[in-house]
Amino acid sequence: MVVTRFAPSPTGYLHIGGLRTALFNWLFARKNNGKFRLRIEDTDLSRNKQEAVDAIIKAFNWTGLNYDDEVVFQSERFDIYKKYINELLKKGLAYKCYLTKEELEKIREAKLKGEKPPIDIRKYRDFKGELDKPYVIRFKTPLEGKICFEDGVKGKQCVDASEIEDFVIARSDGTPTYNFVVVIDDKEMGMSDIIRGDDHLRNTFKQLLIYKAFGWDVPNFYHVPMIHNEKGAKMSKRDGAVDVMEYKKEGYLPEALLNFLVRLGWSYGDQEIFSIEEMINLFDPKDINKAPSRFNKEKLDWLNSHYIKNSPNERIERILRDDFGVDIVNHDKKEILIDELKERVKTLKEMAREIEKILTPPSEYNEKAIKKFLKEDAINNLREFIEFLKDKDPKLPPDWHKVMDEFLKQKEIKPKFLMPPLRIAMVGDTKGIDLAALLSVLGKEEVIKRVNTLLSKI
């Protein structure tokens, strides 16, 4: 059976890059009727795990990704890890290392500078005695030879064993470290395929050695290139929204975000739009690209507008109310309003703003527009138009069209002497949804009121 997982460290929110990784794993599991599991990598113990899990689950719920079985917390499995560590110790595959933090710091600094470390990190590898000092447990890595594995994305990957130094598997406080517990958990949770960011490529060699030490079969690995920011570097908080839930706040539809993310590093011919079902059917980790990709907001916007256009109005209405505090559930012309707006906005946040602009009488008028369109005759036209309206009763957009046409015909004037001024009276500017729709949404009384307001101000 195919079993995949998403294994974030608890940072307090779901990162946009993490969502793509989760999506890939989820798609692959669903495609193969397998399992997709969630594991929280909280061996560090320093952060609030519950808050982090809540954040991830909230984001999962929003995007529709669901995980199978219970969530696994590494912080609750220390006894299990200890057992395995002791096993390695007993077999002589791991050892106690008494190097101090200061000594280690010197080694690290030297490595980062490209210099040869002043102290051998394997100093205690063959030390037989016991010291009354704090120690960490290191894994004995082979001194020579090659370590290789077949990566599902990048092909065969090898490294000289000499480059993988004896790494820490248990800290001085006894807690186990990432590269060790990952292997134990992936094994115990029955992982068949591991799709993760290629920042883990290096770690894979260490993990391979642990698998070997226990004589376990190795799962398939797929290292997917990172998503970069628009400048081509690693995404960070400075680049704007890295928290998935920010996209909800900005008025993006989850399916738009997923569609956008699935196309970052993966493609299926020329196809751009993928329903969730299509993604599940068509996704194959073997098709993942080798090159990193950049986050491209314009494309996301385009996808979002596509999905907004194709969303039922009730859904949009609900999001507008729940996420943006714009409640038009009981507005009698809400269908017209949403139908008009969904064709033109890129986000639901934008739609909410537009609705407020329409429903709230203008507090100010665009001066340029007034200068251009509100000449003497136009003002008269407005005055006469509301007079003309008195014994009419237009309701729907076509009614309003008819009324305006009649007026224009009767007065023998061109549309531009009535329509732009009318629009300015309604919303203060010359841009916006179809005028007849706008008038219909506002209703006759409000239309007259707004015209009068404008007339009184000039």
Add this chain to the structure above:
RNA sequence: GUCCCCAUCGUCUAGUGGUCUAGGAUACCGCCCUUUCACGGCGGCGACACGGGUUCGAAUCCCGUUGGGGACGCCA
């Protein structure tokens, strides 16, 4: 610095030796539609990083250069 990964329009990508005067999408520009702004339709701009090979033939294979990215923790 060392090791590793990567390299097609601004961006996301198609492309696996000949069908490529390199296709799609987005962005941008123009035209049409239209009372306006959008939407939509049509058209345009725009790329195989560079240099060597291999081959009858290279975007596709090999080598190097350059450029970008990642890793180098008692973080994950």
